[in-house]
Amino acid sequence: MTLVMVEEARNVAMRALARAGVSQSNATTQTDLWLDAELRGIASHGLLRLERIVQRIERGLADPKTSGEREWLGSSFLAVDGKAGLGPVVALAALDQIMQRAQETGIAIAAIGNSQHIGMLGWYAERVAKAGQVGIVLSTSEALVHPWGGRRALLGTNPIAIGVPTGEPEPFVMDTATSIVSMGEIHDRAHRGVPLEDGWALDVNGAATVDAEAAKSGAIAPFGQAKGYALGLAFELMISALTGAALGRDVHGTLDADHPCNKGDMFIVIDRARTDGLAGYLDIIRNAEPAQGFASVLVPGERGRALRAKRMREGVPIADPVWATLQALADAKEPAA
Amino acid sequence: MTLVMVEEARNVAMRALARAGVSQSNATTQTDLWLDAELRGIASHGLLRLERIVQRIERGLADPKTSGEREWLGSSFLAVDGKAGLGPVVALAALDQIMQRAQETGIAIAAIGNSQHIGMLGWYAERVAKAGQVGIVLSTSEALVHPWGGRRALLGTNPIAIGVPTGEPEPFVMDTATSIVSMGEIHDRAHRGVPLEDGWALDVNGAATVDAEAAKSGAIAPFGQAKGYALGLAFELMISALTGAALGRDVHGTLDADHPCNKGDMFIVIDRARTDGLAGYLDIIRNAEPAQGFASVLVPGERGRALRAKRMREGVPIADPVWATLQALADAKEPAA
Numbered sequence: 296m297t298l299v300m301v302e303e304a305r306n307v308a309m310r311a312l313a314r315a316g317v318s319q320s321n322a323t324t325q326t327d328l329w330l331d332a333e334l335r336g337i338a339s340h341g342l343l344r345l346e347r348i349v350q351r352i353e354r355g356l357a358d359p360k361t362s363g364e365r366e367w368l369g370s371s372f373l374a375v376d377g378k379a380g381l382g383p384v385v386a387l388a389a390l391d392q393i394m395q396r397a398q399e400t401g402i403a404i405a406a407i408g409n410s411q412h413i414g415m416l417g418w419y420a421e422r423v424a425k426a427g428q429v430g431i432v433l434s435t436s437e438a439l440v441h442p443w444g445g446r447r448a449l450l451g452t453n454p455i456a457i458g459v460p461t462g463e464p465e466p467f468v469m470d471t472a473t474s475i476v477s478m479g480e481i482h483d484r485a486h487r488g489v490p491l492e493d494g495w496a497l498d499v500n501g502a503a504t505v506d507a508e509a510a511k512s513g514a515i516a517p518f519g520q521a522k523g524y525a526l527g528l529a530f531e532l533m534i535s536a537l538t539g540a541a542l543g544r545d546v547h548g549t550l551d552a553d554h555p556c557n558k559g560d561m562f563i564v565i566d567r568a569r570t571d572g573l574a575g576y577l578d579i580i581r582n583a584e585p586a587q588g589f590a591s592v593l594v595p596g597e598r599g600r601a602l603r604a605k606r607m608r609e610g611v612p613i614a615d616p617v618w619a620t621l622q623a624l625a626d627a628k629e630p631a632a
Numbered sequence: 633m634t635l636v637m638v639e640e641a642r643n644v645a646m647r648a649l650a651r652a653g654v655s656q657s658n659a660t661t662q663t664d665l666w667l668d669a670e671l672r673g674i675a676s677h678g679l680l681r682l683e684r685i686v687q688r689i690e691r692g693l694a695d696p697k698t699s700g701e702r703e704w705l706g707s708s709f710l711a712v713d714g715k716a717g718l719g720p721v722v723a724l725a726a727l728d729q730i731m732q733r734a735q736e737t738g739i740a741i742a743a744i745g746n747s748q749h750i751g752m753l754g755w756y757a758e759r760v761a762k763a764g765q766v767g768i769v770l771s772t773s774e775a776l777v778h779p780w781g782g783r784r785a786l787l788g789t790n791p792i793a794i795g796v797p798t799g800e801p802e803p804f805v806m807d808t809a810t811s812i813v814s815m816g817e818i819h820d821r822a823h824r825g826v827p828l829e830d831g832w833a834l835d836v837n838g839a840a841t842v843d844a845e846a847a848k849s850g851a852i853a854p855f856g857q858a859k860g861y862a863l864g865l866a867f868e869l870m871i872s873a874l875t876g877a878a879l880g881r882d883v884h885g886t887l888d889a890d891h892p893c894n895k896g897d898m899f900i901v902i903d904r905a906r907t908d909g910l911a912g913y914l915d916i917i918r919n920a921e922p923a924q925g926f927a928s929v930l931v932p933g934e935r936g937r938a939l940r941a942k943r944m945r946e947g948v949p950i951a952d953p954v955w956a957t958l959q960a961l962a963d964a965k966e967p968a969a
Contacts, residue, residue, distance in 0.1 A: 368904050371708045372738020401709020402741045404902060429870050442917055444926035449917055457866035459873055467869050469862040501923060519856025525806040525932040528917070529794035532804050533766050535913075536796055536905040542913040563900070565741060567705050568873040576872075576879040580779055580786055580865070586838060589781035595862035 296612040304611055305330060308345060310625035315349045317359040321384045328383045328414045333611045335599035339479025340415040342613060343486065346620050348381070348411065350552040357381065357411050357556075362388040371396060371403040377410025379555065383418075385410035390419060390562050394426055397564040406537040407560040412549040416456035417470030417596065419562065424458030424466030429565040432456040435534050435558040438544045439481070440474045441514035443524035446501025448514035449543045451558065452478045453530040461577060462570035469595035473527030474515040478550070481510050487614065534559040633949040641948055642667060645682060647962035652686045654696040658721045665720045669752045670948045672936035676816025677752040680823065680954050685718070685748060686961055687889040694718065694748050694893075699725040708733060708740040714747025716892065720755075722747035727756055727899050731763055734901040743874040744897040749886040753793035754807030754933065756899065761795030761803030766902040769793040772871050772895040775881045776818070777811045778851035780861035783838025785851035786880045788895065789815045790867040798914060799907035806932040810864030811852040815887070818847050824951065871896040 305326055312322035325348070333341035351357035361380040365388065368374050373393050377385040385407060393403035413419075416432040423430025436451035454477070456470035472478070475495050484491060485507035496510035497503060504510055517524035535542050540559025548556030583592040613621075642663055649659035662685070670678035688694035698717040702725065705711050710730050714722040722744060730740035750756075753769040760767025773788035791814070793807035809815070812832050821828060822844035833847035834840055841847055854861035872879050877896025885893030920929045950958075 367738075369736055369738030371740070372902075372904055374904070399706055400737065401704075401706030402739055402900070403708070404739045406904070429873060441923070442920060442929045444922055445917070445920045445929040446923040447920055449920060455863070457863075457870060459866065459869040461869065461873075467866070469866045471859045471862055497923075501921070518859045519812075521930075521932075522808045522855045522860070525808055526792070526794075528932065529796065529804070529806045532796040532798065532910055532913075533794060533902075536766060536798075536907060536910060537902060539906065539908075542909055543916060563739070565709075565870075565874060567709055567711070567743070569876065570873060571876075572879055573869055573873060576869075579880060580782070583779060583782045583784055583786060584838070585781055586778070586783040586834075592779045592782040593858075595858075595865065 297615055297618045298610040299613050299618065300610045301330060301334070301607060304333070304342065304613065307621050307625045308342060311345060311349060311621055312359075314624065314627065315352045315359060317352070317381070321359060321381055324383050324387055325381050328418050330611075331418050331603070332415045333613070334603040334606045335415075336602045337415055337479070337599070338614070339477060339483040342621055343483065343617050344412065344414070346624065347550070347552060349624055351411065354552060356548065356552065356554070361385075363407070363410060365389055365392060371400045373403065373405040375405055375407040377407055380410050382411040382413035386413045386419060386560060386562070390422065390564070393562060393564045394423060394428060397428060397566040401567055402563065402565045405562040407562070408538040408540055409555070409557065410560065411556050413560050415470065416454050417458070417468045420456035420458030420470065421466060421468045423564055424460045424468060427460045427568065429460070429568050430456070430458040431563040433530050433534055433561040435531055435540055435546060436478055436549055437546045437558070439478045439515050440517050440527060441497060442528070443517055443521040446497055446514070450517070450524075450527050450531055451546060452515065453527040455530065459573070460568055460570055461573040463574045463577065465600060467573075467577070467594070467596065471518070473518060473523050473530065475518045475523075476515060478515070481507050481515060482550070485511055534561050537561060634952055634955045635947040636950050636955065637947045638667060638671065638944060641670065641679065641950065644958050644962045645679060648682060648686060648958055649696075651961065651964065652689045652696060654689070654718070658696060658718055661720045661724055662718050665751045665755050667948075668755050668940070670950070671940040671943045672752075673939045674752055674816070674936070675951070676814060676820040679950060679958055680820065681749065681751070683957050683961065684887070684889055688748065691889060693885065693889065693891070698722075700744070700747060702726055702729060708737045710740065710742040712742055712744040714744055717747050719748040719750035723750045723756060723897060723899070727759065727901070730899060730901045731760060731765060734765060734903040738904055739900065739902045742899040744899070745875040745877055746892070746894065747897065748893050750897050752807065753791050754795070754805045757793035757795030757807065758803060758805045760901055761797045761805060764797045764905065766797070766905050767793070767795040768900040770867050770871055770898040772868055772877055772883060773815055773886055774883045774895070776815045776852050777854050777864060778834060779865070780854055780858045783834055783851070787854070787861075787864050787868055788883060789852065790864040792867065796910070797905055797907055798910040800911045800914065802937060804910075804914065804931070804933065808855070810855060810860050810867065812855045812860070813852060815852070818844050818852060819887070822848055823953075871898050874898060
């Protein structure tokens, strides 16, 4: 691990993206998202992802310039063709439009197909909630999760994030995959050579494994057994129905450098939120007596936020191979004009 | 258990509700909901609930006639004051309005406060999906779930149902509490004297218990540990922010006969759904090779639907005390006019 100050990490990432043909504005958006993941301790959704995006741009699978095409299908439904644009660039352009529209209509949705990986969903949910609105963010991914009772990966990790303004200085934000761990965590552990926990994954033959590399070609368990499976499947079906995204094992392009990215993303913004009583309720939870074996009762998102504050001051630990790759991509000689 | 044909159960329930002053139309809606739960094997959300609703009407805590007051706060946000009306009566009046509105705007929400228990959420999600739209239904309840790492009940069981049209004759419908079991299941087991499973619940002192009666005054675990807790808390906060519902231990009135009902309900209907590929994907899941210890891979909602078909033909098993109570309420002498 190398401890890197945020501004240095930002500069290196921005240079690498600029070399790949990404405009300054788009590179800022993409880098902000990755850095926020690094700051919160979600390295799996951080700068590790840069190399793949650069490869995808080089191969014509990602468009570094576009923010996609947006069309209103009714006053509150924004259909978005990402045109292979960068995930957060396409998503933010759509999100800002539906946040504004929801002020008027009360609720609005953006259904996005054909963009790159949109990264950590909590980043978007926090943006919405900071603006005083409720945000629900859903996304699909490559099939890496087995149905409850199955042995083969047939569902994405299909995460959800929800942001709610609470009247406190920072909003409530939760963000979780419907898999027992995120695909990113599997990749990060494979990258770092760290084993998985029991019950997390099956290998390619459907046998239990703690080898992260084996799990990459196998299947992760849904969280919460049948209930988490039901939620993940509902998200896969709903997102496909609304965005035209591929399903199950036909989904590609958030991890590889070979296929167009055909997963889907869905943002719902709801206005008219009142915060009466919410802060007091959260205080009751924070101050609740912990169960045996727990030091305290946590509110989702707050540990990551505290870590972010610390890492803003002290720097972000980045895995050495990731940092070396970033620097190489940033400092390679400019191609001849 | 008494095996009762659906039409007989319907007649008895309708008579009991009529005696309590419920109009024929409202009684039909309320009874349809309870019977659908009985048919699907969710006795906890079935006719067991009738006695309490009758008591609440008698005590002036529930209004048997009203369908609430609805106000559009923007073209796509329907704010509903249930005026203490019956849950499904208030909910359906709102749901039908937003289903129609979503055809035009693409998405619409109903945020409902101050109605009685709305029952099994899948019933509503199925209605929406059968109309070719996506339905998301959320509700809060009395605090019966402990935060992950806590020992005291501070959250509702906060269920979610999602319905998606798939191009198959029946839509996809999932419906699950964010507790490891539903509050209804705890009550049903207490009613039947059946113990809980390990890890489901804590007693009033925060110690693990398998006694359903003890769990009623204690706390149920969230499903999926920290992840299910995060979801349940997000729903509690979001629903309160949008409906004005009470929070945590301030929620009353879905189980007791002493307090106004101050939980909240939230319906989102999304139009513009396409079903391309969904049926084929569900077939892949149904036909997937099961893991060791499983006979097959199930699609959520289908076991209940098969049971419903069987019970339509063969009758519904109703617990003897529940059936005796229903008959007594239905056949009591009419009060003097």
